[in-house]
Amino acid sequence: MKPNRQIGIAGTVAAAGVALGAAAFGAFLSRRHDGGGDDAPQFARRSNHGDHALVGRTVTIRKPAAELYAFWRDFSNLPQFMENVESIAEQGGARSRATWTIKAPGGTTVELRTEIVGETENERIAWASVEGSDIETRGEVTFTPAPGDRGTRVSLHIEYDAPGGAVGRAIAKAFQREPEVQARHDLKRFKMLMETGEIATSARRKSETRAAKQQENA
C-alpha cells in the first residue's frame, strides 16, 4: 500500500476500501472452497478469512455466458455498472494492463493498476493489482451455465488486504461505499444492464439519478 500524498492516510484507507468495493473485483479461485466441511463458497462462511477481506456474490443472468464474458472482458465497459469507477483505461499488452480511476471520498480519486492473471474464454477472468497501484487486490469473475434456460451464474470474488482492517472498512462504510455493499449493488446493476439494457432508477428527472448526483459531488 502506497499512501497517496494528496489525501492523507485516513483518506487513503477509506479510499482503498471504497475502491475495492466500487471496482467489485474477484478473489482467488484456489481459495474459494478451502477449509470447510460443506459445498458453500468460502465467502459464505461465518468465520473470518484471515487478515484479508473477501467479498463474493453470485447472480443468475438470463443471457449466454459468451455474451456476458465478452462484455466484461472489455474493461472499458465496466464503469457502466460499477458506480464508483470513473473510467478504466486499457494499456493492452500480453497481460491486458489497465488503470482504473476510482472515485474516493472528498471528491478525490485513486488509481488501481491491474493485469489479467488468468482467463478461460467464456468462463473466467481473473486479475490482480500490479506495482504502482494505490490498492492491492485480486479479483475474479466466473461464468457458469445455469440449469435449463436460466442463463448464466455469474460469481464475483474480491480479495484485498484491507488497509487499517476494520477501521478502513468503517470509514468506507461511513461514505456509503462499503466494499461488500458496493460489490453487491454493482453486480445487480450488471444483471440489469445485461437483461434489460438499462439500469433501473426511480429518478423522475435525469438530473436526479445517482450517476448525475455523483457527477455533481465529484
Place this chain on the structure above:
Amino acid sequence: MMRALTWQGTHDVRVDSVPDPEIVNPRDAILKVTSTAICGSDLHLYDGVIPGVIPGDILGHEFMGEVVETGKDSTLKKGQRVVVPFTISCGGCFHCKIQQYSACENSNPAEKQDMSATLYGHPMSALFGYSHLTGGYSGGQAEYARVPFSDVGPIVVPDHLDDDQVLFLSDILPTGWMGAENAEIQPDDTVAVWGCGPVGLFAVQSALIMGASKVIAIDHYPHRLELAKQLGAEVINFKTTDVREALMEMSGGIGVDAVIDAVGMESHGFAVDNMLDMVKQKVGMGADRASALKQAILAVRAGGRVSIPGVYGGMTDKFPLGALMEKGLKVNSGQTHVQKYTKPLLDKIEDGTIDTTFLISHRLPLEEAARGYKNFREQQDSWTKVVLKPGTQKEQAA
C-alpha cells in the same frame, strides 16, 4: 412544473407543484394522466403503517393516460391511451419470463433492494407510488408520470372504452381476479371472501365467473355488502353474525372450500388478539393485524385453499399455524402479476363479461385528492372508490 399528490406524513397528503418528469431510461414513456384512483393500499400509506415512505413522495399506483413522450426503446406511440400496471416489471428476467411479474428482479434499483431483502429474505420488485422498499418510484396521482419499461407494462386500450371501464386493469381488477384464481376454484365450490372493498368485490365477481357454486362475502358496511349481493354473492355482516358458525351452516357443515382474505393488515375486528395487535401497531411494535386471515384459516374446510390478496408488510402474532398444518391447507398469496392478466381481462371488459364501473362512487379533480383520501378512509361505506381526474375542474370530474 406540474401538480401532484404528495405524502407528507401520517394523515397528511397535499397537492403540490413539482418538476415535470422526463425520459430517464431508453425504455421509458411519459404519460399525461387522465384518470387515477385511490387504492385501499394507499390508505396504509396514509395511516403511516408502511415503512420507507419519505415526505414529498408522489403517491398513486392506479393510473392511466395518454402517451406524450417516448424513450428510444419504448414501443408505445404518442397519443396512445394506456393503462399502467402498478407492478413495474422488466419483462426479461427469470421471474418475468415465467409471468411472476411482481417478483421482477430488475425493476427495484440496486441500492434500494437491501431493505426488503433483509425483511423478507429477497428483495421486492418495484411498485409505483409506494414505499422506497419497492423502489421509491413516483406515482400516478399527478398530471404526468414517468413509466419505466413502457414496452412491457402499459396496455393500449381501444377508444370505444372510456377511462372508467378500463382504469381498474391497473391493479384492483387483476388483484381480485388473481385472488380468485389463487383460491383454485372448482365447480360446486363454496368460496368465502373477507372484505367487500374493491378487491374483495372483484374477487367475488371473478370467483363467480370461474364457476364457484356459491360465494359468501363478509364485511360490516351495509352498502358494500349490498354491492356484493348485487354481484351475486350471499353476504354475512360480521358485526351481527358469528362468521364461523354461519359459514359452517351455509356450507352444509363441511366448511367452505376456499377462503380469500381481501382485507389485509389493517383489519377491523373485536377479537382480543386483534386489539393487542392494534395496540402494538400504535406503539410501534408493528405487528400486522390479521383478524380476517386468522378467522379464514379456522373457517376453511380441511384440505381447503387460502388465498391472500390482502396486503401484509411484517409479522403477525398468534397465527393459527396448527390449524394450517393439521387441516392440510394450501396457501397462495402475493402481489399481483398484473401484466399476466391485463390482456385477458381487457377482453372480458370488451365482451361485457366484466363491468367495473359500478364501483366508482366519487370522481374528483386532482386538486381535491386530499379530501378524497380523508373521506375514502373515514366513510368507507359510501366512498367505495375515488377516481381522480387530473386536468379537470370540479364540474367536469363529476
